[in-house]
Amino acid sequence: MDVPELLSNILFLIGSVFFLAGTIGLLRFPDVYTRLHALAKVDNLGLGFTVLGLLIQAPGVLPALKLILIWLLALLASATANFLIAQRAFNRGIVPWDASESEK
Amino acid sequence: MLPGTDRMPDVIPWLILVPLVWASLAFLRGPGRGGRLALAGLAVQTGLAVKLAMQISISGVQSHAVGGWGAPLGIDLYADGLSAILLLLTQVVVLLLVVYARAYFIAHPEGVSYFWPLTGYLLAAMNALFLSADIFNIYVTLELLGLTAVGLVAARGGTESVGAAMRYLLAGLMGSGLFLLGVALVYGTYGTVSIAVLAPLIEAEAPSAVFVAVGAMLVGLLLKTALFPFHFWLPPAHGEAPAPVSALLSALVVKASFYLILRLWLQPFAPLVTTAAAQLLGLLGMAAILWGSAMALSQTRLKMLIAYSTVAQIGYLFLLFPLVTVTSQEAAESALQGGVMQVVTHALAKAAMFAAAGTVILSLGRDDIGGLGGVASRLPVSIFAFALGGITLAGLPPSGGFIAKWLLIDGALNSGQWGWVVVMISGGLLSAAYVCRVLRRAFLPMEAGARFNSPARALEWSAFTLALMSLLLGVRSAEVLILLGIR
Amino acid sequence: MNLNEALPLLVLGSSLVPGLIIFFLAETRFRLRTALNLAGAIIKLLLIGYMIWGVMDNQSYHFRHTVLPGLDLALKADALAILFVSLSGALWLLTTLYAIGYLEDSPHRSRFFGFFSLCVTATVGIAMAANLFTFFFFYELLTLSTYPLIVHRGTDVAIRGGNTYLAYTLTGSAVLLTGVVWLYDLLGQVDFTYGGTVASLGSEYDGQLKIIFVLLIAGLGVKAAIVPLHGWLPQAMVAPAPVSALLHAVAVVKAGAFGIVRVVYEVYGAEFSESLGVLPPLAVAAAVTIVWGSLRAIWQDNLKRRLAYSTISQISYIILGTAMLGLISTVGGVVHLVHQGIMKITLFFCAGNYAETLGVHKISGMNGAGRRMPLTSAAFSIAALGMMGAPLTAGYVSKSYLSEGAQQANIIWAEWVLTASGVLNAIYFLPILYRLWFKSQPPAWPRKHIQARGGKETAWLLLIPPLVTAAATLAAGIFSESNWSPLFWVKIIAVREYSP
Amino acid sequence: MSVLALDLLLVTALLWSGLQSLVSRNLFRSIVLFIVFGLFMALAWVRLDAPDLALTETIIGAGITGALLLNGVGQWHAKQRNKLK
Amino acid sequence: MILGAILWRSVLLAMLWCILAEGNVGSWGVGAISTALALAASLAVLPVGAIRFSPLGLVFFLIYFISKSFRAGVRVALLAVQPRLDIHPGIETVSLRLPNGVGRVILINTINLLPGTLVLGLNASTLQLHVLDMRSSIEGEIRIAEKRIAKMLGLSLDQS
Amino acid sequence: MSELALILAIFLLANLLVALLRVTRRPTPADRMLAALLFGTTGVALLLLLAYAEDAPVLVDIALTLALLGAVIGVAFVQRGWNQEREEENGRS
Amino acid sequence: MSTALLFPLTGAALFVMGVAGLLLQPHLLRKIIAFNIMGSGIFLILVGLGQRGGSPDPVSQAMVLTGIVVSVAATGLALALARRLLDLTGKMQLPVPGEDAARDGPDA
Incomplete structure (x- = not known):
C-alpha cells in the first residue's frame, strides 16, 4: 500500500467518523432545529473528507475539479434545503426545544 | 412517394408511422381538430393493410427489421395471416368509426377534446402490437395502447368518466405489470424475448420460473381482456365514454390483448399449456357469458347493456381454448378459425351497436332503455344496424357470427367436448335475449312529449355499414380463413 | 354462370330485391311499393313456372357457393323443392294482394312489406336448400324476418307474443344447429339426396345418429308446432291477418314440417330411419x-x-x-x-x-x-x-x-x-x-x-x-x-x- | 464478503423503504419514503452494473415521479384544508 | 462591459462543462448547446452589472468558509457524541446589513454552515437565527461573514 | 486496495438507513424532510466511495446528479408537499 | 445464498408488495406509489436475471430503460386523472358507482 492510498483511506475513515457523528446527533438531538444543525454541518464535513480522500487518488485535474464541484453542489443543496426547512418550520409555529424548560 | 407502391414494398413500418404522423399533426392543431387528417390517414392505412394482406397471401409471412438491426437489440416486426386479419379489421372498423365520430362530435362538441390525436396514437400502438415479434415490444405497445385508451375514456371529464378511466388505468397497469413480470422471467430463463427464437427453446419440462412467467402473462392479459372475474373495469369504462370511444374500445382494444393470449398460447408457449388451464379458461369464459348476459339483461341504460354484452362476448372467445389445446389437428383448426371469426365479427357488430346506440342517445337525449319507444320508426337505419349487430352476437345466419359459432361447435364436437356446445348455444340465446330487450322497446310507440332530434345521416349509415359487414362476412368468410392459414 | 345455375338465385332475388328496396322507401310511396311487390311476386311465379317445365323436362337447377371449405351454400330445384316453392310463390302473390288491402292505412308499411318479402325469400330458400347447412341458414333467416312481422302492431300483447315466438324458435334452432353441426362432423357435407346419405356410416354410429335425429326433429318440431313445442303458435296469432295466414299456411310451420320431410327421406332415408327405430x-x-x-x-x-x-x-x-x-x-x-x-x-x-x-x-x-x-x-x-x-x-x-x-x-x-x-x-x-x-x-x-x-x-x-x-x-x-x-x-x- | 454485506444492506433498505412507503399511515411520509426508495433503487442499479439505469432512476424515478407525487399531495392537502374551513 | 461580462461567463460555463465531461472532446456538440442555454439562464437570473465579482475576495471567502465549516462540523460532532447532551438552544435576532439579492442568499447559506447557527427567517433588515448554544455570542461571527461576502461581490454594507 | 472504501460504503449505507428510519418515524413533517438532506450528502459520499471501490467513474456522474437532485427535491418538499394539518405540527420530537 | 439471486428475489418481493398495495390501498396516490414499486420490482428481476452470468447485459438494461420511461408516462397520466378526480369529488379515491360524489370518504 503506497502513501497516497494510505492517506486517502485515512481521510475516508475520518469522513465516516463525521457521518457517524451526524447520525448520532440526528438520533439524540431533541427537535427539528437542532437536528438540522447536525445534518448541515457534520455530514457536509464528512462528505468533504471523503472528497478530499478521492482527490488524492484522482486521475487528473478535470476529474478532481469535478469532485470539488460535486462537493460544492452538495453543500449548496444542503444549505438551501436547511434554510427552507427551518424557515418553514419556524413560520408554522414549531417552538424550539428549550433546555431549561425540559429540565423542569 | 406514396407508401404502398411497388417502389416501397415494405408496408409494415408505415402501418405504425402513418397514424403516428397524423396523430401528431392533429395534436399540434389543438383540441377538437384533426378529423379530416384522421380520415385521410385511415384511408391510407386501410390501403396499406389491404396491401399487406395481399402480400401475405401471395408470398407468405412478412417481416421487417426496424432500422436494419436484427434481434436482439433491434426491433423486429412480423406479420402473418392472423396479424393481417386483425390489422385489416382494425383499419376498416376505425375508418368507419372516424366517419361516425366526425358527425358525432359535431353534435357533441364538448366531448371531443383530444379524441383525434389519441385515436391516432392508439392506432399506432395497436398496429405495432399486432406486428411485434418480441414479447418486450409487445409489453411496450400494450402499455401505450392502455394509456391512450384511458385518455380517450377520460376525455369527457365528468366524475363518472374520470373515475371509470382511473379504474381502467389501474387495471391496465396491473395487467401490463404482470405481463412484464412474465417477460422478465422468460428473459431470465432463455436470454431472449423474440417469439421466433423462444418457440423452439420452450419445452414441456421448462423450469418452474417459466411456468410462473406464463401464468403471470396470462393473468395480466386476462385482466386487460376483462375476462370474467377481471371484468370489473370494463362496463364503466366502455359505458361512460362517448359513443365512438366505446365502440373503439369494445370492438378493438380488448381484442388486442385477446390476440396476444391466442398468439402466445399457440406459438411459443404451446408445450407448456395444459388441458386443465384450457378448461379453466373455458369455465371462466362460461362464467363471463352467464354473468355478462345476466347483467346485460338487468341494465337500465342502453350503453351499459352493450358494455355488459361485451363482457359476455369476451367470455365466448375464451371457449376457444379448451378446443385448441391437446385436441386433434382438425378440431383445433376448426375452433381456431371459429374463434378468429368471432373476433372479427364481434368487432364489427359491437362497433355498429355502440355507434347505433350513440345515435339513438344523441337523438333522444337520454340513455335509458325504457325511453326507447318509437325509435324503430324514427331511426330505422340505426335500429336496423343494432339488430343486425345483435344477430351477429347471437350467432344467427346469415351473419359472420353464425359461421364462427358453426366452426366452434364443429371443433367442440370434433374433440368430443359436448359440454362446450351447450355453453355456446346458450351463449347465443342469451345474446338474443338482451338484444331483443332493446328491440322490443324500440318497437313500442313513442312516449308522449318525448324530445327528438334528427341525427346526421353519416351517423346512421356508418353504423349500418359496420353491421352490414358483420352480416355479409357470413357468406364471404372463406377469404378470411385462407389468410388465417398462413402462419 | 349459366341460366340453370342462376335460376334458383333469381327465384330468391325476385322477392329479396323488392324487399330490400321497399325497406328504404318512404311511407308515402304507396304505388311504387305496390308495383314492386306485385312485380316481384309475378316474376317469381313466372320463374317457378319455367322451372316446373324444366324439371319435367329433366333439367336440373343447381347453385353452389362455398362459404368455407366443406361448407357450401347450395340451392337446387328438385321435385319436392318445386312443390313447396310453387306453393309459397302462389300464396305470396295472393297474400300480398290481401295485405295491400288489409294494411291500407296502417303505419310502417314499408317495414312490413320489406320483412314480408324477406320472409318469403327465406321460405323459398328453405324449399330449395340442397343441403342441411343451407336449410338451416334460411330457416334462421325466416325466424328473424318473421319476428318484426309478429310484433308489427307494437302493442304490448304483440310484443309479448313476438318474444314468446323468438324464445321458442331460437331455442329450437339452437338444438337444430347442434344436430346439424354434429351430422356435418360425421359426414362432411350433408346434401339432400333421395334415399338419404346417413346409412353409409355403418352401424357403430347408430347411437349417435339416433341422438342427432332427436335433435333435428326437436329443432324442427318447434316451428312445426309438435306438442309440447307448440306454445308460441297461439300467441303469434296476434300478428296482422296476412301474417298469420302466411305463418300458418306457408312460412313458419310449413318450414318445420318440410324440414322433417327432408330429414326423414333425404338425410336419413325412409328405410334407414325405419331400421333405426x-x-x-x-x-x-x-x-x-x-x-x-x-x-x-x-x-x-x-x-x-x-x-x-x-x-x-x-x-x-x-x-x-x-x-x-x-x-x-x-x-x-x-x-x-x-x-x-x-x-x-x-x-x-x-x-x-x-x-x-x-x-x-x-x-x-x-x-x-x-x-x-x-x-x-x-x-x-x-x-x-x-x-x-x-x-x-x-x-x-x-x-x-x-x-x-x-x-x-x-x-x-x-x-x-x-x-x-x-x-x-x-x-x-x-x-x-x-x-x-x-x-x-x-x-x-x-x-x-x-x-x-x-x-x-x-x-x-x-x-x-x-x-x-x-x-x-x-x-x-x-x-x-x-x-x-x-x-x-x-x-x-x-x-x-x-x-x- | 463485504460486497455481499453491501448488497444485503441495500436490499434491506429497498424492502424497508418500499414497504414503509406502502403501509405508512401518513401520506406525506409515504411519498418521502417513496423518493428514498427511488434513490435506493439507483444504488441498486449501481450495484447491478447499470449506471445508465441509475442515472435514469435518480432523475426520472425519484426526481420527476417524486415531484409529480409531491405536487399531487400538495393539492390534496389544500383540498383537505378547504374542506375543514 | 456587458460583452466582457458575457464573455467571462461563457468561459466559466464552458470550463464547467469541461469539468463535467472530463475533457471528453466528443461531447462538445452537446456542451456548446448546454453552455449557451446556461448562459441565457444566468443572464436572466443575474443581470450583468448587479455585482462586481472579486476573484481575490472569492479565495479569501473560501478559506474563511472552509475553516469555519470545519470548526462547525467538529463542534457539532463533539456535541453529538458527548455523553451528556450539553446544548442550550434558543432564538436570536440579528440586524442585517447586506442589501437584498445574491449576497443575502450566500450569507444565509454561509450562516447555516457556521458553528451553531441556523437561519429561521429574514425580513427587510433583520435575521432570525436558531442558535445551538445561547451562551456564546453570535453577532460577531455574522458581522465577519457579512464583510467577507461584501468584499467578494463588491457590495457595500448598509451602515445603519 | 479498495476494500476499505467498500466497507466504508456499507457503513455509510447502514448510517443512512438508521438515520432514515429514525427521521421518517418522527411525528412532524419537518423531520421527514431531513431525508432529502440525508441523501444529498450521505448518498453522494456513498456513491463516490462506490465509484472508487468499483473503479467505475460513471458513478461520479450519478453522484453529481444526486447532489443536484437533493437540492431540487429539498425545494420541492418545502414548496409543495409540506402542508400537513396543524395538529401534527405542534409535536416536538 | 448467492448474490446473483439476491436482487431478483428482492424484485419479486417488491413486486408482491406493489401488487398488494395496488389492490388494497384506497388512496389513489398510494396506488400510484404501489404501481411504481411494483414496476421497480419487475425491473430488478429483469436486470438481475439478465446478468446472472456475471457480465452486465445491455439488452435487459435497454428494456428497463424503456420500461422506466413508460412507467413515468403512466404515472403522469394516473396523477393527472387523480387530480381531476380530486377536483371533481374532493377525494383521491376511486368513486364508487352510485355513491354520492360529495360524501366524505375515510381519508377526508
Whole structure:
C-alpha cells in the first residue's frame, strides 16, 4: 500500500467518523432545529473528507475539479434545503426545544 | 412517394408511422381538430393493410427489421395471416368509426377534446402490437395502447368518466405489470424475448420460473381482456365514454390483448399449456357469458347493456381454448378459425351497436332503455344496424357470427367436448335475449312529449355499414380463413 | 354462370330485391311499393313456372357457393323443392294482394312489406336448400324476418307474443344447429339426396345418429308446432291477418314440417330411419299433437286462436304421414303440405275479413255473418269442410291417402287417430258454419273498418284471395287425378324417395 | 464478503423503504419514503452494473415521479384544508 | 462591459462543462448547446452589472468558509457524541446589513454552515437565527461573514 | 486496495438507513424532510466511495446528479408537499 | 445464498408488495406509489436475471430503460386523472358507482 492510498483511506475513515457523528446527533438531538444543525454541518464535513480522500487518488485535474464541484453542489443543496426547512418550520409555529424548560 | 407502391414494398413500418404522423399533426392543431387528417390517414392505412394482406397471401409471412438491426437489440416486426386479419379489421372498423365520430362530435362538441390525436396514437400502438415479434415490444405497445385508451375514456371529464378511466388505468397497469413480470422471467430463463427464437427453446419440462412467467402473462392479459372475474373495469369504462370511444374500445382494444393470449398460447408457449388451464379458461369464459348476459339483461341504460354484452362476448372467445389445446389437428383448426371469426365479427357488430346506440342517445337525449319507444320508426337505419349487430352476437345466419359459432361447435364436437356446445348455444340465446330487450322497446310507440332530434345521416349509415359487414362476412368468410392459414 | 345455375338465385332475388328496396322507401310511396311487390311476386311465379317445365323436362337447377371449405351454400330445384316453392310463390302473390288491402292505412308499411318479402325469400330458400347447412341458414333467416312481422302492431300483447315466438324458435334452432353441426362432423357435407346419405356410416354410429335425429326433429318440431313445442303458435296469432295466414299456411310451420320431410327421406332415408327405430316415436308424437291440437281448438272462442290450434293439429298430419313407412302414407303426408296450406290460408283470410269488415274476432259474435258476407263465408265454409276431410275437397284427398297408408303400414292406431281427429275437426268447425249461416244477425256489428265499395261485402283486395284459394281447395280435390294436381306431383316425389 | 454485506444492506433498505412507503399511515411520509426508495433503487442499479439505469432512476424515478407525487399531495392537502374551513 | 461580462461567463460555463465531461472532446456538440442555454439562464437570473465579482475576495471567502465549516462540523460532532447532551438552544435576532439579492442568499447559506447557527427567517433588515448554544455570542461571527461576502461581490454594507 | 472504501460504503449505507428510519418515524413533517438532506450528502459520499471501490467513474456522474437532485427535491418538499394539518405540527420530537 | 439471486428475489418481493398495495390501498396516490414499486420490482428481476452470468447485459438494461420511461408516462397520466378526480369529488379515491360524489370518504 503506497502513501497516497494510505492517506486517502485515512481521510475516508475520518469522513465516516463525521457521518457517524451526524447520525448520532440526528438520533439524540431533541427537535427539528437542532437536528438540522447536525445534518448541515457534520455530514457536509464528512462528505468533504471523503472528497478530499478521492482527490488524492484522482486521475487528473478535470476529474478532481469535478469532485470539488460535486462537493460544492452538495453543500449548496444542503444549505438551501436547511434554510427552507427551518424557515418553514419556524413560520408554522414549531417552538424550539428549550433546555431549561425540559429540565423542569 | 406514396407508401404502398411497388417502389416501397415494405408496408409494415408505415402501418405504425402513418397514424403516428397524423396523430401528431392533429395534436399540434389543438383540441377538437384533426378529423379530416384522421380520415385521410385511415384511408391510407386501410390501403396499406389491404396491401399487406395481399402480400401475405401471395408470398407468405412478412417481416421487417426496424432500422436494419436484427434481434436482439433491434426491433423486429412480423406479420402473418392472423396479424393481417386483425390489422385489416382494425383499419376498416376505425375508418368507419372516424366517419361516425366526425358527425358525432359535431353534435357533441364538448366531448371531443383530444379524441383525434389519441385515436391516432392508439392506432399506432395497436398496429405495432399486432406486428411485434418480441414479447418486450409487445409489453411496450400494450402499455401505450392502455394509456391512450384511458385518455380517450377520460376525455369527457365528468366524475363518472374520470373515475371509470382511473379504474381502467389501474387495471391496465396491473395487467401490463404482470405481463412484464412474465417477460422478465422468460428473459431470465432463455436470454431472449423474440417469439421466433423462444418457440423452439420452450419445452414441456421448462423450469418452474417459466411456468410462473406464463401464468403471470396470462393473468395480466386476462385482466386487460376483462375476462370474467377481471371484468370489473370494463362496463364503466366502455359505458361512460362517448359513443365512438366505446365502440373503439369494445370492438378493438380488448381484442388486442385477446390476440396476444391466442398468439402466445399457440406459438411459443404451446408445450407448456395444459388441458386443465384450457378448461379453466373455458369455465371462466362460461362464467363471463352467464354473468355478462345476466347483467346485460338487468341494465337500465342502453350503453351499459352493450358494455355488459361485451363482457359476455369476451367470455365466448375464451371457449376457444379448451378446443385448441391437446385436441386433434382438425378440431383445433376448426375452433381456431371459429374463434378468429368471432373476433372479427364481434368487432364489427359491437362497433355498429355502440355507434347505433350513440345515435339513438344523441337523438333522444337520454340513455335509458325504457325511453326507447318509437325509435324503430324514427331511426330505422340505426335500429336496423343494432339488430343486425345483435344477430351477429347471437350467432344467427346469415351473419359472420353464425359461421364462427358453426366452426366452434364443429371443433367442440370434433374433440368430443359436448359440454362446450351447450355453453355456446346458450351463449347465443342469451345474446338474443338482451338484444331483443332493446328491440322490443324500440318497437313500442313513442312516449308522449318525448324530445327528438334528427341525427346526421353519416351517423346512421356508418353504423349500418359496420353491421352490414358483420352480416355479409357470413357468406364471404372463406377469404378470411385462407389468410388465417398462413402462419 | 349459366341460366340453370342462376335460376334458383333469381327465384330468391325476385322477392329479396323488392324487399330490400321497399325497406328504404318512404311511407308515402304507396304505388311504387305496390308495383314492386306485385312485380316481384309475378316474376317469381313466372320463374317457378319455367322451372316446373324444366324439371319435367329433366333439367336440373343447381347453385353452389362455398362459404368455407366443406361448407357450401347450395340451392337446387328438385321435385319436392318445386312443390313447396310453387306453393309459397302462389300464396305470396295472393297474400300480398290481401295485405295491400288489409294494411291500407296502417303505419310502417314499408317495414312490413320489406320483412314480408324477406320472409318469403327465406321460405323459398328453405324449399330449395340442397343441403342441411343451407336449410338451416334460411330457416334462421325466416325466424328473424318473421319476428318484426309478429310484433308489427307494437302493442304490448304483440310484443309479448313476438318474444314468446323468438324464445321458442331460437331455442329450437339452437338444438337444430347442434344436430346439424354434429351430422356435418360425421359426414362432411350433408346434401339432400333421395334415399338419404346417413346409412353409409355403418352401424357403430347408430347411437349417435339416433341422438342427432332427436335433435333435428326437436329443432324442427318447434316451428312445426309438435306438442309440447307448440306454445308460441297461439300467441303469434296476434300478428296482422296476412301474417298469420302466411305463418300458418306457408312460412313458419310449413318450414318445420318440410324440414322433417327432408330429414326423414333425404338425410336419413325412409328405410334407414325405419331400421333405426326412430319413426314410431315420431308417429306417436304426431298423433298426440293431432288429437291434442283438435281438443284445444274446441275450447277457443277467439276465431284466430281456434284456427291456430287447428294448425297445430293439421301440421302433424304431414308428420304422421312422413313417419309411417310406405309409399301411400308418404303421398298423403306430403300432399297435405300443399292442401293444408291452401285451406288454412283461406280460413285466415276469411278470419281477417270478418275482423276488418265487421270487427268480429270471436266465434260467439259471428252469428249471421254468412248473410252479411256471403262470399267470404262461402270460402270459409269450403275450407272448413276441407279441413274436416269432406269429399270433393283437397282435405279429403290427403286424409284418404293417409288412412290408406296407415292400413298399408299396418298401424291400426293411426287410423283411429285420424278418424278421431276428423270427428274433432267437425266438432270445432261445424258450430262456426252453423252460426254463419243459420243464426240471425245481431242488430249492429261491433265496428266497421273497411267501407264496402260498389255494393260488395268488403274491399275487393280482401275478397279475391280467399275466393281463389277456396276454389283451389275444391279444384285440388275434384281434379286430384289430373296431371297438374299437387297429388300427381307428390306421387312422382314419393316414387323417387323410395327407389333412389 | 463485504460486497455481499453491501448488497444485503441495500436490499434491506429497498424492502424497508418500499414497504414503509406502502403501509405508512401518513401520506406525506409515504411519498418521502417513496423518493428514498427511488434513490435506493439507483444504488441498486449501481450495484447491478447499470449506471445508465441509475442515472435514469435518480432523475426520472425519484426526481420527476417524486415531484409529480409531491405536487399531487400538495393539492390534496389544500383540498383537505378547504374542506375543514 | 456587458460583452466582457458575457464573455467571462461563457468561459466559466464552458470550463464547467469541461469539468463535467472530463475533457471528453466528443461531447462538445452537446456542451456548446448546454453552455449557451446556461448562459441565457444566468443572464436572466443575474443581470450583468448587479455585482462586481472579486476573484481575490472569492479565495479569501473560501478559506474563511472552509475553516469555519470545519470548526462547525467538529463542534457539532463533539456535541453529538458527548455523553451528556450539553446544548442550550434558543432564538436570536440579528440586524442585517447586506442589501437584498445574491449576497443575502450566500450569507444565509454561509450562516447555516457556521458553528451553531441556523437561519429561521429574514425580513427587510433583520435575521432570525436558531442558535445551538445561547451562551456564546453570535453577532460577531455574522458581522465577519457579512464583510467577507461584501468584499467578494463588491457590495457595500448598509451602515445603519 | 479498495476494500476499505467498500466497507466504508456499507457503513455509510447502514448510517443512512438508521438515520432514515429514525427521521421518517418522527411525528412532524419537518423531520421527514431531513431525508432529502440525508441523501444529498450521505448518498453522494456513498456513491463516490462506490465509484472508487468499483473503479467505475460513471458513478461520479450519478453522484453529481444526486447532489443536484437533493437540492431540487429539498425545494420541492418545502414548496409543495409540506402542508400537513396543524395538529401534527405542534409535536416536538 | 448467492448474490446473483439476491436482487431478483428482492424484485419479486417488491413486486408482491406493489401488487398488494395496488389492490388494497384506497388512496389513489398510494396506488400510484404501489404501481411504481411494483414496476421497480419487475425491473430488478429483469436486470438481475439478465446478468446472472456475471457480465452486465445491455439488452435487459435497454428494456428497463424503456420500461422506466413508460412507467413515468403512466404515472403522469394516473396523477393527472387523480387530480381531476380530486377536483371533481374532493377525494383521491376511486368513486364508487352510485355513491354520492360529495360524501366524505375515510381519508377526508
